[in-house]
Amino acid sequence: MPHPTTDAVPQAAPGALRQSRMAVAVLFVLAGAVMGGWAGRIPSVRDQLGVSDGEWGLIVLAAPVGVLLSLLVLSRIITRTGARTPSIAGAAGMLVLVPVAALAITPLALVGCLLALGLAQGLLFGPMNALAVEVERGYGRSILSSFHFWFSGGQFLGGMLGVLAGVLHLPPAIQLAASSLLLAALYLATLPFLPDTQRVTGDPPALHEPLSAVPDADPPRARSWTPQLALLAAIGFLTSINEGGAVQWSAQYSVSLGGGIAIGSLTLVCYSLAIAVVRLVGDRIVETIGRRLFLQLSAAFSALGLGAGLLIGTVPAALIGFACLGIGSGCIVPTVMTLAGNQPSVPSAKAVALISLGEWPAFLLGPPVIGGLAELVGLRAALGVIVVGALLIVLFAGFVRDRAVTPAGS
Numbered sequence: 001m002p003h004p005t006t007d008a009v010p011q012a013a014p015g016a017l018r019q020s021r022m023a024v025a026v027l028f029v030l031a032g033a034v035m036g037g038w039a040g041r042i043p044s045v046r047d048q049l050g051v052s053d054g055e056w057g058l059i060v061l062a063a064p065v066g067v068l069l070s071l072l073v074l075s076r077i078i079t080r081t082g083a084r085t086p087s088i089a090g091a092a093g094m095l096v097l098v099p100v101a102a103l104a105i106t107p108l109a110l111v112g113c114l115l116a117l118g119l120a121q122g123l124l125f126g127p128m129n130a131l132a133v134e135v136e137r138g139y140g141r142s143i144l145s146s147f148h149f150w151f152s153g154g155q156f157l158g159g160m161l162g163v164l165a166g167v168l169h170l171p172p173a174i175q176l177a178a179s180s181l182l183l184a185a186l187y188l189a190t191l192p193f194l195p196d197t198q199r200v201t202g203d204p205p206a207l208h209e210p211l212s213a214v215p216d217a218d219p220p221r222a223r224s225w226t227p228q229l230a231l232l233a234a235i236g237f238l239t240s241i242n243e244g245g246a247v248q249w250s251a252q253y254s255v256s257l258g259g260g261i262a263i264g265s266l267t268l269v270c271y272s273l274a275i276a277v278v279r280l281v282g283d284r285i286v287e288t289i290g291r292r293l294f295l296q297l298s299a300a301f302s303a304l305g306l307g308a309g310l311l312i313g314t315v316p317a318a319l320i321g322f323a324c325l326g327i328g329s330g331c332i333v334p335t336v337m338t339l340a341g342n343q344p345s346v347p348s349a350k351a352v353a354l355i356s357l358g359e360w361p362a363f364l365l366g367p368p369v370i371g372g373l374a375e376l377v378g379l380r381a382a383l384g385v386i387v388v389g390a391l392l393i394v395l396f397a398g399f400v401r402d403r404a405v406t407p408a409g410s
Helices: 014-040 042-049 053-059 062-081 084-102 107-139 144-167 172-193 227-256 261-289 291-312 315-329 332-341 348-359 361-377 384-397
Strands: none
Touching (some): 014 042, 014 107, 014 144, 042 227, 084 107, 107 332, 227 261, 227 315, 227 332, 227 348, 227 384, 291 332, 315 332, 348 361, 361 384
């Protein structure tokens, strides 16, 4: 029998809510660790292919293309099946495909692997944020930055394993395969507690009830893009350029300044650790100063810190500059997701999926733009794109309407 359509969202039991929060946090750890491990070994993978900055920028374009292909249908998938099913498929795909990608011995083979990896990423990243918003609404307060803290913690862990593997001269595929096995064990242990989001078809959930237990009042073809969602997507787009630039180029930038492979991985670790620290306290700061001002101050700090680091142009300055970028940008996406998930007239899971669709083209454009500019003016100057993006966020955030979390049951 279909669930009744209503605006009332019953509160989940506290024990179930805690278990759901833990299971969703593991998804974020998994995603961060897989991507951090891969990013930390990018210099080694690139060396075994022997490609230039511009060629590498085109190769890694395959991953965001895959993401965009999945995001084109993700909103409909989530509204019909909930976010749980695509998140499971995406997590499994990422665990398998990253070690396989590290085995690629030709650029074409790596392009194929990264395209498939992008499809898996798209199936995981949007849905896991939708699940996090669902849990946040159960708590009735801002906790989304804490989920992204676990992503950063996973990214830091993956990056540190990359540093260790680089020092020990372990092949990237061996390191990444071992990491995937450990992450798979943790993931399977918490999978029974993974919640689901609201469906809008009127059909009851088959196995795992969403925390809210009822569908959104809006039908699937209710309001989609609104001016505020478009603005939030633009901020997410610019933030993704910053994050993509840091993940793809921070290690290579330090290597270009004279640091070794281990120092290159350490640059990514500094960035990831800074993000983790700010996400640990981000929810409290947001609740204190408001989301709009928080977005503006965060982006300004990113621009100032990384800009100064690039101007100085030394390895220590690179480490500090990317750490500043991490501090400034770490809570922008969680804040944007919370604002999107609490927009009126748009189902929260659908809004989060739309924001993901809006922000991911940055990963499609960012790597080749920075790589192409690096061929012309050098990598140091090309990374100025990130600084410009942060300054634009400061401008756009001034037009954001601040919204509190809509508690479950209200």
